Amino acid sequence: MNYTNTIKISVNALKRNKFRAFLTMLGIIIGVASVIVMLAIGEGSKKSIANQMSSMGTNLIMVMPASQQRGGVAMGNSNAQSMTLNDIAAIEKDCPALSAVSPEVRSSGQAVVGNSNWPTSVYGVNNKYLGIRKYSIKSGRGFSEREIQTYAKVCLVGQTIIEKLFEGKTDPIGQSVRFKGIPLLIIGVLTEKGENGMGQDQDDLIIAPYTTVQKRILAITHIQSIYGSAVSEEKNSEAISQVTNSLRKSHKLKDGEIDDFQVRSQAEMVQTFSSVMNMLTILLGSIAGISLLVGGIGIMNIMFVSVTERTREIGLRLSVGGRAHDIMMQFLIESVLLSIFGGVIGIIFGMMVTYGVTSALGWGMIIMPEVQALGFLVCSAIGIFFGWYPARKASNLNPIDALRYE
Amino acid sequence: MKKTIIEVKDLKKDFYMEEITVHALRGINLEIKEGEFVAIMGTSGSGKSTMLNVLGCLDKPTSGSYMLDGISMGELSRNELAGLRNRKLGFVFQSYNLLPRTTALENVELPLFYNSEVKPKERRERAIAALEAVGLADRMHHMPNQMSGGQQQRVAIARSLVNDPVVILADEATGNLDTRTSYEIMALLQDLNSKGKTIVFVTHEPDIAKFMTREVVFRDGHIIREDMVTERYNALELLKGLPAEELV
Known part of the structure; x- marks a missing residue:
C-alpha cells in the first residue's frame, strides 16, 4: 500500500460527501479566521497607538516635579515649585545624552479674538520645544x-485655535490673541497634528516664549516641567x-x-500601552482559539x-486486502485534509x-506570517x-462483523 | 491430477460467549481442487458461514490446518492474512457491498488499490477487462444506484475477478435476486468456472446448488454429505426456458 493510493481513497471519500465535508470544515474555517482577525x-x-504616541516623539524625556518633603511633611505633586531655569542650564551642561531641552510653563484660560473666545x-x-514635541511651523516663523530675552508678546497658534477664534479663515499671522488681558501677536501657525493616543487635541494650544508666560501671565x-x-x-x-x-545635584x-x-x-x-494591548491581543486570541477547538471537536x-456509517465499507476494504494500518491512514488523512483545507x-x-476591518479603520493591511503559519500548524x-x-x-x-453491520 | 487449491484438515472453530462455548465447526476435512465449483449448503447455524469466514482468511480456526494454494494460514499475522486475501481470494456478497457514489470502474479497482505492485495504468486496464468479462463494459461509469441488483452483483463479481484470485468465495450471492437474475448470475459463474476459475458458493437453496459440480452439506458443525452433482443445471438453457421478460 502506498500513500498516493491512500490519499486518493481519502479524497474520493470526501468528494462523495462534499456538503458534509464543507460543513465540517466550516468550524475550522471560522476558528482560524477569527484567530487571524x-x-x-x-x-x-x-501599532496605531504606538504610532500616535511616537508622533509625540519617542525620544521625549519629561521631567515633572514630584512629592517633596518639607520637615517630614509630604507635599502634593502639582504645586511643587522645585524646578527653576537653573535646572535647565545644569541639564544642558551635564547631559550629553540629550540633544535638546526646554522648560515648560503653562497657563489655562480663555483666549479672545474680537468677540470669539x-x-x-x-x-x-524655548525655541527648541517645537523640535522636541515634533511640532512644525506651517507658516510664519518661530520666536528668536x-x-x-525681552519677554516679547508673540505667539504661535495651533489649527484648533484658528478654527475656533478665526473661524478657520485667512492667515491669522499679524493679528493678536488676547490671553488673560495680554495681547499676543501671532507670528506663526503650527501644522496640524491631530489627537494623541489618549484622545487629546494636540492642535488646541498657543505657544509663547517661556519668559513671557512666566513674567507677564x-x-x-x-x-513647571522640563x-x-x-x-x-x-x-x-x-x-x-x-x-x-544632574537634578539631584542642582x-x-x-x-x-x-x-x-x-x-x-x-x-x-509606549511600552506600558503595548503591554496592555498585548494582554488584550492574547485575550482576544484565546477566545478565538476556543472556537478553533470547537471546530476540532466538530471534526x-x-x-x-463517518466511521459508523461506513462500517460495511470498512469491512469490504478489509476483506479485499486492506490492512488495519491502511484503514487507519485513510480516516486519519481524511480528517487531516478536512482540517488543513479548512485552515487554508x-x-x-x-x-x-x-x-x-483595517481599511475601514484606516490602519493599512496587517499580515502576520507567523500567525498564519501557526494557524496552519495548529490545523494539521x-x-x-x-x-x-x-x-x-x-x-x-x-x-466479519463489519461486513454484516446493518 | 488437478492442483489442490484448498486443503482443510480436522478444522475446529469454537466461540466463547461468557460461560458457554459454541462449537461452530467440529472437525472438518475438505479438499477443493482447481476448476471445481463447490456448493456449501446447510441451514442457518450449521457452520457454513463460519467455514466461509475461515476459508476467506477473515477468521482463524481454533485448531486444525488450512492450506490455501500451498500456504498454511495457521502462522500468519493479521497483515499477512490481509495480503493473502488481496492476492489469492475474491469475495462476492449477498448484498453486493459496492461503495456508494463510486463508479462501477472504481469499485472494481478497489482490491488493486491495496496492492502496491499494481500501477495506476495497469489497475485501470485490469478493471476494464474484469468489467468486460461480466458483460458490463458499457456501464463502467455508472454509480451503483443507477444499476439493477443483477448489474450490481456483476460489478461485485468483476471486483472479485480483478486480482485474478485462485478461488472466488460467494456468500449467498443470489440471495437478493429474482429467479431470472439469479440464473443470469449463475450463467456468468458457470462461464467463469468453465474457463478454469475455482468457485466456492455458500447457499441454503438446494436449487442453486444444482448449478455447481459438487455439493458439501453442513449440519451442526460437521460435513454430513459430500456428493458430486449429478443432473447439473445449465443456467443458459434454463434462461431460454423462462417466459419472456415482461416489458413494462
Missing part, C-alpha cells in the same frame, strides 16, 4: 532668542539617569533623600459518524476580513489529534 486587530490597534492653554517654552520664577529629547531612542535610559543625577539632595522630581520617557509610556464528531480557507477568509495538529481516535476505531473493526 483577532490577532490582526490586536496588532493593528497596538475659546478655553485653551498657553505653553511657555531675542524675543525670549503667571508672574512666577519657577518652571521637556528634552534624547539623542536616540536607545539613549533614553541613559538620558533619564543623566537628568536624574537640588542638593543628599543620599537617601527621595527625588523631588520624576523623569519619564515617552518610550516607557472528531463527524469522523465518528480560514486563513484566506481571515485575511479578507482583516483587510476589510487538530486533524491528527481529533482524527486519531475515530481512525483507530475504524482500523480495529473485525472484518
Whole structure:
C-alpha cells in the first residue's frame, strides 16, 4: 500500500460527501479566521497607538516635579515649585545624552479674538520645544532668542485655535490673541497634528516664549516641567539617569533623600500601552482559539459518524486486502485534509476580513506570517489529534462483523 | 491430477460467549481442487458461514490446518492474512457491498488499490477487462444506484475477478435476486468456472446448488454429505426456458 493510493481513497471519500465535508470544515474555517482577525486587530490597534504616541516623539524625556518633603511633611505633586531655569542650564551642561531641552510653563484660560473666545492653554517654552514635541511651523516663523530675552508678546497658534477664534479663515499671522488681558501677536501657525493616543487635541494650544508666560501671565520664577529629547531612542535610559543625577545635584539632595522630581520617557509610556494591548491581543486570541477547538471537536464528531456509517465499507476494504494500518491512514488523512483545507480557507477568509476591518479603520493591511503559519500548524495538529481516535476505531473493526453491520 | 487449491484438515472453530462455548465447526476435512465449483449448503447455524469466514482468511480456526494454494494460514499475522486475501481470494456478497457514489470502474479497482505492485495504468486496464468479462463494459461509469441488483452483483463479481484470485468465495450471492437474475448470475459463474476459475458458493437453496459440480452439506458443525452433482443445471438453457421478460 502506498500513500498516493491512500490519499486518493481519502479524497474520493470526501468528494462523495462534499456538503458534509464543507460543513465540517466550516468550524475550522471560522476558528482560524477569527484567530487571524483577532490577532490582526490586536496588532493593528497596538501599532496605531504606538504610532500616535511616537508622533509625540519617542525620544521625549519629561521631567515633572514630584512629592517633596518639607520637615517630614509630604507635599502634593502639582504645586511643587522645585524646578527653576537653573535646572535647565545644569541639564544642558551635564547631559550629553540629550540633544535638546526646554522648560515648560503653562497657563489655562480663555483666549479672545474680537468677540470669539475659546478655553485653551498657553505653553511657555524655548525655541527648541517645537523640535522636541515634533511640532512644525506651517507658516510664519518661530520666536528668536531675542524675543525670549525681552519677554516679547508673540505667539504661535495651533489649527484648533484658528478654527475656533478665526473661524478657520485667512492667515491669522499679524493679528493678536488676547490671553488673560495680554495681547499676543501671532507670528506663526503650527501644522496640524491631530489627537494623541489618549484622545487629546494636540492642535488646541498657543505657544509663547517661556519668559513671557512666566513674567507677564503667571508672574512666577519657577518652571513647571522640563521637556528634552534624547539623542536616540536607545539613549533614553541613559538620558533619564543623566537628568536624574544632574537634578539631584542642582537640588542638593543628599543620599537617601527621595527625588523631588520624576523623569519619564515617552518610550516607557509606549511600552506600558503595548503591554496592555498585548494582554488584550492574547485575550482576544484565546477566545478565538476556543472556537478553533470547537471546530476540532466538530471534526472528531463527524469522523465518528463517518466511521459508523461506513462500517460495511470498512469491512469490504478489509476483506479485499486492506490492512488495519491502511484503514487507519485513510480516516486519519481524511480528517487531516478536512482540517488543513479548512485552515487554508480560514486563513484566506481571515485575511479578507482583516483587510476589510483595517481599511475601514484606516490602519493599512496587517499580515502576520507567523500567525498564519501557526494557524496552519495548529490545523494539521487538530486533524491528527481529533482524527486519531475515530481512525483507530475504524482500523480495529473485525472484518466479519463489519461486513454484516446493518 | 488437478492442483489442490484448498486443503482443510480436522478444522475446529469454537466461540466463547461468557460461560458457554459454541462449537461452530467440529472437525472438518475438505479438499477443493482447481476448476471445481463447490456448493456449501446447510441451514442457518450449521457452520457454513463460519467455514466461509475461515476459508476467506477473515477468521482463524481454533485448531486444525488450512492450506490455501500451498500456504498454511495457521502462522500468519493479521497483515499477512490481509495480503493473502488481496492476492489469492475474491469475495462476492449477498448484498453486493459496492461503495456508494463510486463508479462501477472504481469499485472494481478497489482490491488493486491495496496492492502496491499494481500501477495506476495497469489497475485501470485490469478493471476494464474484469468489467468486460461480466458483460458490463458499457456501464463502467455508472454509480451503483443507477444499476439493477443483477448489474450490481456483476460489478461485485468483476471486483472479485480483478486480482485474478485462485478461488472466488460467494456468500449467498443470489440471495437478493429474482429467479431470472439469479440464473443470469449463475450463467456468468458457470462461464467463469468453465474457463478454469475455482468457485466456492455458500447457499441454503438446494436449487442453486444444482448449478455447481459438487455439493458439501453442513449440519451442526460437521460435513454430513459430500456428493458430486449429478443432473447439473445449465443456467443458459434454463434462461431460454423462462417466459419472456415482461416489458413494462
